[in-house]
Structure formats: structure tokens, C-alpha cells
Amino acid sequence: FEQRAFASGGPPKTPEFQAIGREVVKKCAGVPLAAMVLGDMMRSKKExxxxxxxxxxxxxxxxxxKNGILRALKLSFHHLSLPSLKQCFAYCSIFHKDFNIEKDDLIQLxxxxxxxxxxxxxxxxxxxxxxxxxxILLSNSLFQDVVKDEFDNVIQCKMHDLVHDLALSVSKYDCLILNAGDEFNNISVVRHLIVISNEERLPEILGESAQELRTLISSGNLVGNMIKNFRYL
Incomplete structure (x- = not known):
């Protein structure tokens, strides 16, 4: 926690700040991810x-x-500076866990x-x-496991499983990962969907009830004649 919270650009490492930091760390219940995320977030707080x-x-x-999402992660999300930044974070729940997220592709999305x-x-x-x-999301440890190019530029990252759970939670069903055989009764409210299936066709559930889709990502082969049902794609 200290290495991150009092790194370059952070607040002064005074006894007062250290005392508050120790109390915050106690709330992390010994979970390194929680301490890391809070340390990164609090580095930007100078007062x-x-x-x-x-x-x-x-x-x-x-x-x-109930899903094990840490309160520390919720606090970090709460302190993101802009509603649009929170929206961008929540959108990342469309990628399945342990997915290698391409930075440029994500920005385009x-x-x-x-x-x-x-x-x-x-x-x-x-x-x-x-x-x-x-x-900003990277500096708050909401992205991890970065891959860099030969010029030291970040080109790829992942999300920790608990961070992904948080993103899915705050997306409020706007984003959904649908595995083959899954049932989901509120498909009509979903705007961003990833389908994990080896089938050559989209699940029948997507036929008429998912017309509000804005994003559709599939690991299988899709038949193009169904795409016309989705007017916002």
C-alpha cells in the first residue's frame, strides 16, 4: 500500500497520512489486490x-x-472522476475473464x-x-498484466477476476456474457453481448428479443442473416 500511495506524485509521507493509511489497510482484510487498488487511488488524493x-x-x-466483490474495489470505482469513465470501465465486462484486451481495440469500441x-x-x-x-483505469489497478511493445507502450492488458466481477455488477445488465446453453430472461435489456459458443448460428434467444444490441462479440461463426435483426449494430 505505502509503495503505491506515497509514490512519486502522491501526498507527503507524513505520520498523519501514514496513520490514516494503516487504518485503511486494516479494512483490506489482508487481501493484496484491495491494498494495491486503494494505494493507487489514494496516491491522487493530496489532502x-x-x-x-x-x-x-x-x-x-x-x-x-455475495459474489465476493471487495468493498475496496467498489470504493475505487466510486472515486472515478467522471460518469463517462465509470461507463467505460463497466463496458469492459463484455470481455470474459482472463481475456487479453487490446488497448487500441478497446478505445475504438x-x-x-x-x-x-x-x-x-x-x-x-x-x-x-x-x-x-x-x-486512468490502469493507474488505479483496474487493468493489470500489461503487455508492452518495443517502445514501452502498453498494447494489451487483463482484468483481475474480482475487478471483472465488479464491472459486471455495475453494468446493470447492459453487458452480458452468454455461454452456450445459458438461459437469460431479460435479453431485451442487454446492449452489449459476448456469445461464447462453437455453434455456427447465434442462439435462438437472440432472434427477436435482443433488438437493442449495440455490441455483439462472438467466439463462434455467426450467420449474417440474423444481424439484420439488430438495428443498432
């Missing part, structure tokens, strides 16, 4: 009042999620959905905004 706000957050009083909002100038290139969004 003592911000650290105390995190220490005393009401999120710590909530019961642990965010752009296609209209998620990206310029930080400062309205004339910013959307690719640059997307890179900044990606780097």
Missing part, C-alpha cells in the same frame, strides 16, 4: 480530508457482496459507443481521450 473521507466511507459498512468525453478542450482527438481514460 488529509480526502484520505479521511476514504477511511470513513459508508462503503466500509456495507456487507461483502469506447468511441463507437460514444462513451468518451473530452477532459479539457472540445477539439481533443477522441483517440487521445481514450488513451487518457485507459491510463
Amino acid at each position: 488529509k480530508s480526502d484520505w479521511l473521507s476514504i477511511q470513513n466511507s459508508e462503503i466500509w459498512t456495507l456487507p461483502e457482496d 469506447w468511441m463507437a459507443q460514444g462513451f468518451l468525453q473530452p477532459f479539457e478542450r472540445s477539439d481533443q482527438e477522441m483517440e487521445d481521450v481514450g488513451k487518457k481514460y485507459f491510463n
